[in-house]
Amino acid sequence: MTLPLWFSLFTATVVISLTPGAGAINTMSNSLSVGWRRSFWGVLGQQFALLLHIAIVAAGVGVLVANTPALFNAIRWLGAAYLVYLGIRLIVATPQPQAETAGAGGASAWALLRRGFWVNLLNPKAIVFFLAFLPQFIRPDQPLAPQYLILTATVVGVDLLVMWGFFASAAKPFRRYAATPRGARTLNSVFGALFIAVAGLLLLVH
Structure with missing residues (x-):
């Protein structure tokens, strides 16, 4: 890759x-x-999903998903349902003092990683996007393995830095507000509503 x-x-x-x-x-x-530190596990889970998306597209399975409406729609509805589930779970969650819990719902590193993985994986539009995106940077007349290694390292490395270095850091100023039950309840409701809104977009935008 030049x-x-x-x-x-x-x-x-x-x-x-x-x-x-x-x-x-x-x-x-x-x-x-x-x-901020423990949110890294969720970001890491999202990167595992990206790796799988790239592998799916590289293996040609992405073409099958894109060209099979029933399969595409099944994944789309499943992804939207999972986002709605996360949104409702946040909205109805009972806020707990941060000193008494490892996170909302006592989330473990494994739970954060698993949730991040499913949030990114259950998005069929990501597969279709990578299907259109990746070929632009791959030269079929050159060895494929080195190209895919560079592409994967770049995509995953950049997304990891942006998610943890930008989005996770952007939330840090609100930590003090989230430390109060009222603040935590408000922020949970906001993020829960955002999850549900993204689920709606996933279903409505074609």
Whole structure:
């Protein structure tokens, strides 16, 4: 991969990662509920989903998903349902003092990682997006493995830095507000509503 082509990939990936979506909402919510450091586990889970998305597209399965309406819609509805579940769970959650819990609902590192993974994975539009995005940076007349390694490292590395370095950090000023039951309840409701809104967009925007 030439340097100009890589720089184009890098720039596009930064713009895409900075675009607010379910992953950004999940990251900010985790940062508020369990703290900036521990929110890394959720970000890491999201990167595992990105790795799987890239592997799916590279293996050609993405074409099958994109060209099979029933499969695409099944994943789309499942993803939306999961986001609605997360939203409702946040809205009805009983706020707990941060000193007494590892996070909202006592979330463990594994729970944060698992939730981040499913939030990113259950988005069929991500597969279709990668299907249109990745081929632009792959040259079929050159060895594929090194190209996919560079592409994967760039996409995952940039998204990890943006999610943890930007979105998780952006939530830090609200931590003091989240420390009170009233503040935590308000922020949970806001992020819960955002999860539900993203689920609606996932279903309505084609």
